[in-house]
Amino acid sequence: xxxxxxxxxxxxxxxxxxxxxxxxxxxxxxxxxxxxxxxxxxxxxxxxxxxxxxxxxxxxxxxxxxxxxxxxxxxxxxxx
Numbered sequence: 001x002x003x004x005x006x007x008x009x010x011x012x013x014x015x016x017x018x019x020x021x022x023x024x025x026x027x028x029x030x031x032x033x034x035x036x037x038x039x040x041x042x043x044x045x046x047x048x049x050x051x052x053x054x055x056x057x058x059x060x061x062x063x064x065x066x067x068x069x070x071x072x073x074x075x076x077x078x079x080x
Contacts, residue, residue, distance in 0.1 A: 001041055001044055001045045001048070002045050004041060005038065005041055005042060005045065008034075008038055008041075009038075012031075012034070012038075018031065021034075
């Protein structure tokens with residue numbers, strides 16, 4: 001996926017092949033759809049990289065400020 005991002009950035013920087021898409025009604029005003037898709041691919045790359053970490057399962061919860069389940073609590077319940 002990373003290679004696709006690099007290639008897209010190169011193409012977008014020089015606006016190569018863009019005219020063909022601008023002729024389509026969906027892209028006549030902007031190429032926002034492409035930029036949004038790039039963001040999705042970037043998120044996938046970041047997720048894959050994070051998945052390689054040993055703390056992947058708890059990593060997202062810690063960033064979101066969520067507490068880990070404490071012994072004796074049920075799923076979704078946070079110990080006080």
